[in-house]
Amino acid sequence: MRRMPTSTLTTNSNDKPQLPVISLAALQSLMKDRGQPAFRAKQVIDWRNKGVLNPDEMKNIPNELRLILNEELLCQPLRLVRRECSSDGTRKYVFALNRPRMAGKMVESVLIPEESRGTVCISSQVGCVLDCPFCHTGTQAFEANLTAGEIIAQVLMIKADLRNEPLTGELHNEVTHIVYMGMGEPLANEAGLHESLIMLLSDDGLKLSRRRITVSTSGLVPQINRLGETFNVNLAISLHSAIDTLRDVLVPINKKHPLKQLRDCLNRYSLGKQRHITLEYVLLKETNDREEDLQALIDFVNPERERVNLIQFNTYPGSPYEGSSKEHMSKFAQRLISKGIRATVRRSRGQDIMAACGQLKAETSVE
Numbered sequence: 001m002r003r004m005p006t007s008t009l010t011t012n013s014n015d016k017p018q019l020p021v022i023s024l025a026a027l028q029s030l031m032k033d034r035g036q037p038a039f040r041a042k043q044v045i046d047w048r049n050k051g052v053l054n055p056d057e058m059k060n061i062p063n064e065l066r067l068i069l070n071e072e073l074l075c076q077p078l079r080l081v082r083r084e085c086s087s088d089g090t091r092k093y094v095f096a097l098n099r100p101r102m103a104g105k106m107v108e109s110v111l112i113p114e115e116s117r118g119t120v121c122i123s124s125q126v127g128c129v130l131d132c133p134f135c136h137t138g139t140q141a142f143e144a145n146l147t148a149g150e151i152i153a154q155v156l157m158i159k160a161d162l163r164n165e166p167l168t169g170e171l172h173n174e175v176t177h178i179v180y181m182g183m184g185e186p187l188a189n190e191a192g193l194h195e196s197l198i199m200l201l202s203d204d205g206l207k208l209s210r211r212r213i214t215v216s217t218s219g220l221v222p223q224i225n226r227l228g229e230t231f232n233v234n235l236a237i238s239l240h241s242a243i244d245t246l247r248d249v250l251v252p253i254n255k256k257h258p259l260k261q262l263r264d265c266l267n268r269y270s271l272g273k274q275r276h277i278t279l280e281y282v283l284l285k286e287t288n289d290r291e292e293d294l295q296a297l298i299d300f301v302n303p304e305r306e307r308v309n310l311i312q313f314n315t316y317p318g319s320p321y322e323g324s325s326k327e328h329m330s331k332f333a334q335r336l337i338s339k340g341i342r343a344t345v346r347r348s349r350g351q352d353i354m355a356a357c358g359q360l361k362a363e364t365s366v367e
């Protein structure tokens with residue numbers, strides 16, 4: 001069985017360990033150093049895992065320990081700036097970073113509730129190092145990699161929000177699935193990604209199954225190999241074209257890691273039973289939705305191990321692209337299915353609050 005590395009990278013720019021990702025062992029050692037009984041570490045971790053990051057709200061710990069936690073740790077690496085709720089239950093959160101020189105820089109996360117699951121889509125960078133021309137985030141300059149604490153704080157603060165203000169109707173009120181599909185390219189922030197995965201998977205963290213975590217990447221081949229070897233979580237690839245010349249434009253990292261390299265890497269990615277790799281394909285009118293695009297996609301996909309997720313293009317102000325029509329999308333899907341390829345059309349959620357795929361972009365800074 002694959003052994004998961006333990007968390008060692010718990011520092012931030014202040015060099016203080018961050019509460020959202022600190023391990024039980026590291027907290028126990030801190031308790032010992034500060035003359036506190038060992039059981040207090042477990043109490044703090046229990047609060048943390050429920051989404052309570054402010055020591056003043058941890059009801060069963062003494063004041064003295066609250067002061068120690070505030071002194072020794074960065075407890076709240078993010079501050080909630082705004083929450084917008086869509087008519088379909090989707091919630092978009094805007095968080096500001098709480099670190100020197102980045103004060104006021106913002107990232108966005110989205111909660112997508114369904115009847116049987118609650119998925120949180122998290123960001124891994126402020127802006128993005130890559131520059132995919134159809135993506136709203138890509139139009140924002142890269143500013144920083146998020147620390148693991150900042151990545152996990154998004155999940156924990158959404159858990160807390162759900163408890164304080166549950167969803168109504170039939171929607172699920174727990175966070176059950178995590179997707180790294182928000183702002184940024186997670187594999188370009190490998191240290192932050194790996195440490196955040198340790199917290200999501202570990203017994204003293206959120207204890208999620210690998211099957212419930214998906215990392216979405218534009219195709220950084222060496223990093224995908226390492227992700228598979230170390231964590232083996234679900235993988236989604238922003239494919240968007242199976243023709244090199246077009247993918248060079250739509251997903252410029254293709255110039256560095258062209259389709260042949262990506263194909264070999266996907267063939268090697270280890271998959272458990274009944275698991276598959278998702279190939280994301282946003283349909284852009286008369287750009288990548290032509291007959292030749294469909295044929296190239298059919299040739300690229302390995303139907304035994306992969307499925308295609310066709311995504312409706314969500315436009316944003318100033319976008320140079322237009323989405324394919326719904327009828328065209330379903331014809332495209334049918335053609336894939338007729339070739340034995342599992343293909344789905346992703347229902348767009350939270351469009352009214354600009355929370356749908358490719359629409360995330362923190363518009364402003366706050367002080």
Ligand code: SF4
Pocket residue numbers: 128129130131132135136137138139182183184185218238
């Ligand atoms: S699609 Fe992903 S990798 Fe490309 S610019 Fe947008 S956030 Fe970055």
